[in-house]
Amino acid sequence: MFSDMVAVEVYRIAFYLLSFLCLQAAAAAKRAEELGFVDVAHFPDLPMPDILHGFQDQGISVVRELCETNKMTSEIRSVCILLLQIVEKSLYLEFCVSQVCGIRPVMGRIEDFSKEIKLLFAATTGHVFLEETVKSLKQITSYVYPGLLQTEGCL
Structure with missing residues (x-):
């Protein structure tokens, strides 16, 4: 129980750090738009x-596992939402990095992510409390990996 509590606190800290980085990236993008260059x-x-991919992979696998156990207490629900928000923010930052630096996802990453996100969406089906978060996650996924959700039938 103690390990679970510590893990949740670490996830919260990660969420706050990613949120801060997203704010900074949004401000930098706005500045780039005003200046006409980055x-x-x-x-x-x-x-x-690879750090962002680690956040994504861990968040997806933990939420999937929690959804498949079907023991949804209010604490587990809030952890699922928190982890999906971490995945979403890490995808947003990955999108920023790819746009600014011109880094494109490697083929192996696209295949792995495709498989995992498809399993996540299947596991979250029927969990009404996750619908809005999953919808937002699908939106940013479509920016980072264009065409992925259409080819996987996830939209």
Whole structure:
């Protein structure tokens, strides 16, 4: 029980850090739009894609596992929402990194992510409390991996 409590607190801290980085990235994007170019010297330091992928993979697998157990207490529901928000924010930051730096996802990552996100969407089906979060997650996924959700039949 103690380990679970500590893990949730670590996830909350990660969520706050990702939220802060998303605010910084949004401000930098707005500044770039006003200037007409990306001022890399004033662009925030964002995590490397592999760190963001780690957030995504862990969030997806934990939420999927929790949804499949069907023991949804209010605490577990809030953890599921928190983890999906972490996945969403890490995808947003990945999108920012790819747009600013021109880094495109490698083929192996697209295949792995495709498989995992499809399993996540299947596991969250029927959990009404996750509908809005999943809808938002699908939206950012369609930006980071264009065409992925259409080819997987997830939309």
